[in-house]
Amino acid sequence: MPHPIRRCLTGLVCLALSTGLVAETPAMTPGERVDDYLSSARTSAGSAELAAMLEAEPGNDELRLALGFMQFAAAIEHLGQAWYRHGLRSRSDFARMMPFLRLPVPANPEPEPIDYAQARAVLERLVEELDRADRTLAGIDDGDVKLDLYPGRGHLDFNANGSAEEDEALWRILAAVNPRSGLDAETASQFRIGFDAADVHWLRGYCNLLSALLDFYLSHDGKRLFDHTAHLYFSEPDTPHPFLAELETGGGMTSMVLDAVALIHLIDLPVVEPARRERTIERLQTVIEQSRASWRLILEEDDDDHEWVPGPDQTGVIPGAVVSETMVEAWHGFLDEAESILAGETLVPFWRGEREIGINVRRALVESDRFDLILWLQGSGVAPYFEDGPITDPAFWRQLRGAFNGRFLGFALWFN
Template sequence: MRLFVCSLLLVLSLLFSFTPLVKSATPPSDIEEYLINAQFQEAEAAFTAKLQENNNDDLTRFKLGVVQLMGATQRLTQSLYRYGVQQNFVTQFFPILRLPVPINPKPEPVTYQDTRNVLQNLLNDLTQVKDTLEPIKDNQVKLPLRLGLTRLDINADGKLVEDESFWKTFSLLTGIPASEKAAQNLAIAFDAGDVIWLRGYCNLLSAIAQIVLAYDESKLFDATAHLIFAQPKTPYPFLVAGRSPSGSFDFDIITDIVAFVHLMNFPIAEPERLTTAMENLRTVTALSRQSWDLILAETDNDREWLPNPQQKGVIPNAVVTQPMIDEWLTFLNETDALLTGQKLVPLWRKREVRGINLNKVFTQPQTFDLILWVQGTAAAPYLELGKVTDTNTWLRLLEVFRGQFFQFAAWFN
């Protein structure tokens, strides 16, 4: 979720900083009224009822998928708030935990199973969004939307304050100034290509969730959860009691970090989840191709989220060229070849001509040991002779995207 939310927040924050203010904002649309008031359940009920009257109404179906996704984001942030997630140098490295959730003065105790439940609930929500968006077939569907006006009731107190608005979250997350007036006057015209893009993102996030849930990380939680949550329930309560003040860095923190790395040794718990994750990733590449087919066929120029080379996007100074798209499609092909085992990942140890069959990593999983993967011995069961991915393919990506491939990849999906 953070990959989607944070990339969207960053982009919109940049937009807000460049958006001119006008004297009056456009009145909110029906979906914006729901988003402004964090009425996600009410919106879902209303749009579902409308779809029952006309099952071919793809615009309403698009709206339903959006409010379901925003509802999922609210449920996730409420869970993090409930369990008192800490904002520190540790949580900054974790996608979900980096979401800017305020400090909870009365956090609930959290168990390892609770954290798995949070992730499973997110996975269920993403599946619902995917199922909602999949039937959309109208290539002319368009949904102008001012997402910055969205509010989330993060602390679940039934009240909506300024700090719970998307535009404020943008500012907190990125440090870039934003304002409500700018949010009121910034609309993105999401279209058919963006529907496919959103489906792809949901599959990407689902793959990440499935990979985490496939393994047993309970030992890591027991020894280091005090770095992340305010009141973790573990066999070592003295770790919570002796926690260093926020922001301080001492010997205890150093040993905690060492333990954290040492305990990234996860037995496989639900291997079938890894097969599902691989299927999700292959769906991501297929949907990305479909999305770009639609984007390249567009002839309008209307507040584009993902523009083709003849269009102007809403993101300032973000130009998409045909060579970028060509190399992106090459990247998708290379990724598919790796996921299916047609090509191999080169091993980083010297004098080893065999490569890693990534397909078998997913379909024949073993205990994940970070240290042994870095060293190379964990890759031994998956080594085989075959065609290794061409390093030049990846170097061309970096060159065409001017060294910003990963930033563009978070946007392109």
């Protein structure tokens, strides 16, 4: 094209843009970006791009919330990718019982072997990534921050092939973890959450709750447990006992029973990182703080816009889930009681013997040099932490269950 004509056309385009005759493509909102990244299974790329945008606009709390949400999603995706790489047997009944092994990752036809050090490194990385998401979310100051999200359209690329596959749809993952969720493709595609400032504290609480569980486990040496039971979870465990995997495959019910007995017997874990025990307490206290902050904002809200956790005067996005004032009041009572127990100010009752005596849970978590499940259940394992003092009232816990119509645990996992 001759230069004069090209210059003329360029000038006309610039004139049209400046006068509004040709509209510029509107920029995507942070919420639309999150949906786009999730729907195309690009959580890691999305986290990196949002981090770069936030660096250019450090005062943009919408971007900060989008980044924190994506970092949380990426942490879960990376966990699933690690388990896929090492052949997690996600359909195993044993895997389904374990919190961080319940992810429904697809079967890997060519898994890499995994030993205890590698499995531990996977969980250590998860803690680091959850902490990163928490730090990002902690920087949000805008009380009106909000993202409109459609998480049901998202995917997590568990097999790390770079594509969003049907069995990696987020709603399918959630339905596999919770079969009673009632989710299907149609309802999931329209599932919208108005993720607001109260939910920022909710997500921070969940980051710390998951990390508390991880820190408690990582504070112990689980190598002996892994070496004798990893075949229950992974198809290619690298342990001193390879025959266990062969027996598990062909030994029938007898092998399963013996494996289950061995699993329980081997939950006798020596403490190797006591600092993580301290962090477990600190994280649980942070969960309580974040829950209080979340509920303070929920009760101050005057809108009703696709609420993830609704107040008594709001409608939640979860069908049939209604929150009453009685529930909110009971929940705050639970937070107070849990905080007192974690501080060692209130004891939990010992379940054996005639003398009424309490257990100092804080001391049991911080001072013990091992976690022996059988001896703790039997009672002798917690004997060093007996104390005289105020004991949490069983009547309080009965009232708490009553306030939630017998479904306190389910609501607690949701309320966080």
